[in-house]
Amino acid sequence: MPLPAQTVRPSASLQRHLMGLLLGVVGIFGAGIGLSLWFSLESTREEQQRLIGYEAEQARGNLVRRLGDYRTLLDNAARDRELADVLAFGTPEAQQAWVRARQRLLPEILGLALVDAHGEVVGDAASFRIGPACQRDLRRPGALTDGRLLVHRQQAGAEHVDFVAAVHDVRGMLLGGIFLSVRLDPLQRAIDGSILPEHAIALLDAEGRPIVGHGLQRGAMREVRLPVADTGWTLVVQSPVQWLTRSGGRQVVAGLLTLGAVLAVLVIGIVQLRRTMVRDIVSTLDALKALARNEPVPTIMPHYVEFEQVAEDINLTARHLQEQRARLERLSLTDPLTALPNRRAFETRFPQAQGMAERQHRVALVMLDIDHFKGVNDRFGHAVGDQVLLALAQALKDLTRRADLAARLAGDEFVVLLTDLDAAGLDAWYQRLSDRFRSELNAFGLDLQTGLSAGQTWLGPASRDSIDDALMRADHALYQAKERGRGRMVQYVEPGSDGAG
Numbered sequence: 001m002p003l004p005a006q007t008v009r010p011s012a013s014l015q016r017h018l019m020g021l022l023l024g025v026v027g028i029f030g031a032g033i034g035l036s037l038w039f040s041l042e043s044t045r046e047e048q049q050r051l052i053g054y055e056a057e058q059a060r061g062n063l064v065r066r067l068g069d070y071r072t073l074l075d076n077a078a079r080d081r082e083l084a085d086v087l088a089f090g091t092p093e094a095q096q097a098w099v100r101a102r103q104r105l106l107p108e109i110l111g112l113a114l115v116d117a118h119g120e121v122v123g124d125a126a127s128f129r130i131g132p133a134c135q136r137d138l139r140r141p142g143a144l145t146d147g148r149l150l151v152h153r154q155q156a157g158a159e160h161v162d163f164v165a166a167v168h169d170v171r172g173m174l175l176g177g178i179f180l181s182v183r184l185d186p187l188q189r190a191i192d193g194s195i196l197p198e199h200a201i202a203l204l205d206a207e208g209r210p211i212v213g214h215g216l217q218r219g220a221m222r223e224v225r226l227p228v229a230d231t232g233w234t235l236v237v238q239s240p241v242q243w244l245t246r247s248g249g250r251q252v253v254a255g256l257l258t259l260g261a262v263l264a265v266l267v268i269g270i271v272q273l274r275r276t277m278v279r280d281i282v283s284t285l286d287a288l289k290a291l292a293r294n295e296p297v298p299t300i301m302p303h304y305v306e307f308e309q310v311a312e313d314i315n316l317t318a319r320h321l322q323e324q325r326a327r328l329e330r331l332s333l334t335d336p337l338t339a340l341p342n343r344r345a346f347e348t349r350f351p352q353a354q355g356m357a358e359r360q361h362r363v364a365l366v367m368l369d370i371d372h373f374k375g376v377n378d379r380f381g382h383a384v385g386d387q388v389l390l391a392l393a394q395a396l397k398d399l400t401r402r403a404d405l406a407a408r409l410a411g412d413e414f415v416v417l418l419t420d421l422d423a424a425g426l427d428a429w430y431q432r433l434s435d436r437f438r439s440e441l442n443a444f445g446l447d448l449q450t451g452l453s454a455g456q457t458w459l460g461p462a463s464r465d466s467i468d469d470a471l472m473r474a475d476h477a478l479y480q481a482k483e484r485g486r487g488r489m490v491q492y493v494e495p496g497s498d499g500a501g
């Protein structure tokens with residue numbers, strides 16, 4: 001009974017497995033590249049931030065020094081006893097002369113004036129280049145003492161920053177002050193030299209309005225803000241956002257190239273692995289199919305050592321199976337008692353004999369039957385009967401040539417195909433066979449009065465003769481031999497022709 005076909009559904013997919021592997025490697029590499037990109041971005045950001053921070057520090061230092069210069073100048077003047085005297089006791093002319101003398105010494109100064117204790121400019125404010133906005137500022141409470149720097153941008157081309165220092169008498173009484181307005185250009189120069197050309201810088205007042213600077217932008221810029229001490233001002237330095245430094249960019253490109261190379265190697269490797277594995281599996285499958293179809297089994301030569309043991313086992317099993325099949329084939333064509341070819345072997349060989357007959361060879365078919373064999377069995381037993389059969393088989397083996405064929409059809413019935421013998425040769429062969437049979441019986445120690453009857457016919461070409469017809473003719477002739485007293489060979493004669501019977 002054929003075994004039911006079992007279907008075992010596999011749970012894992014090789015392709016999925018390999019793809020998973022590939023994705024895993026890509027993921028790890030991708031994460032590595034992402035991480036190094038992130039580090040590069042961070043270090044670029046930090047580096048940029050550090051650079052503009054350094055620029056801002058430089059600019060603030062320059063600015064504070066420059067402001068300090070003006071402040072010191074003013075403070076020194078305010079402490080001068082001569083100024084206190086001029087303010088307290090000087091005539092308007094003396095006060096004016098004091099101012100004019102100093103005005104000439106300071107080219108960057110826009111305005112210079114003396115102020116009384118109420119914040120009013122002493123003398124003609126316009127001639128000292130003190131505008132109404134500055135005068136207003138001077139009048140506000142605490143303007144002489146709070147040290148605030150005020151920026152005035154009302155007049156284009158005359159933008160300036162105001163410095164004020166209080167002047168006291170020897171007892172510390174407030175006499176008034178000295179007022180100084182400075183153009184913004186020196187402040188601009190103080191901060192300009194500290195930054196790279198592509199960077200922007202600006203000085204903002206307490207309300208965030210620009211005092212000096214250039215190029216400040218809103219939006220995606222890196223920025224550093226530093227307070228300018230004692231002023232309420234803020235210094236801002238900006239640079240366009242640079243995402244990656246050149247070396248960081250190179251690192252990322254190198255990482256991507258490495259990832260690409262690893263991917264390519266992996267993909268090629270996996271495709272190759274799959275192809276080679278499939279080839280190994282297909283060749284194994286081919287061998288198994290050939291085995292199942294009883295065809296010559298090709299020797300499996302696997303590519304991978306992992307398949308070596310399987311291939312060796314299949315090759316060995318195939319060899320064993322082939323040997324067993326050959327043995328079975330031999331057995332199926334061999335009579336088990338006499339080891340002569342059996343009826344199947346005779347039927348297999350018969351077309352070859354017909355071919356010979358077709359090629360003008362004389363091929364004789366002789367059917368043999370042991371005389372009174374039943375009686376031998378009955379009198380001496382089956383074992384002796386077997387000995388008799390073996391004696392005839394031995395005689396047939398000895399007296400048939402390689403091109404001939406002797407087979408046991410059944411029981412005590414044998415058949416022989418003989419090539420290239422004429423009638424006389426056949427008779428002689430029959431005689432030799434009978435004699436040999438008897439001597440074989442003697443050799444077995446059997447003294448039996450038995451002989452051989454034979455019926456003979458010539459084979460015709462396949463187109464006009466068949467195995468059944470030929471056997472029937474030989475059998476008919478054998479029957480004639482029995483009829484005529486046994487122990488003889490009779491040639492088949494067509495009914496109606498001479499000598500028929």
Ligand SMILES: Nc1nc2c(ncn2[C@@H]2O[C@H](COP(=O)(O)OP(=O)(O)OP(=O)(O)O)[C@@H](O)[C@H]2O)c(=O)[nH]1
Nearest residue numbers: 369370371372373374375377382383385386411412
């Ligand atoms: N010992 C033995 N006997 C067999 C074997 N096969 C068949 N037989 C016997 O062979 C005998 C065949 O006898 P037949 O050929 O019919 O009769 P016979 O006595 O030979 O008579 P004739 O052929 O007319 O001379 C039967 O008794 C079978 O039982 C076998 O393998 N061994």
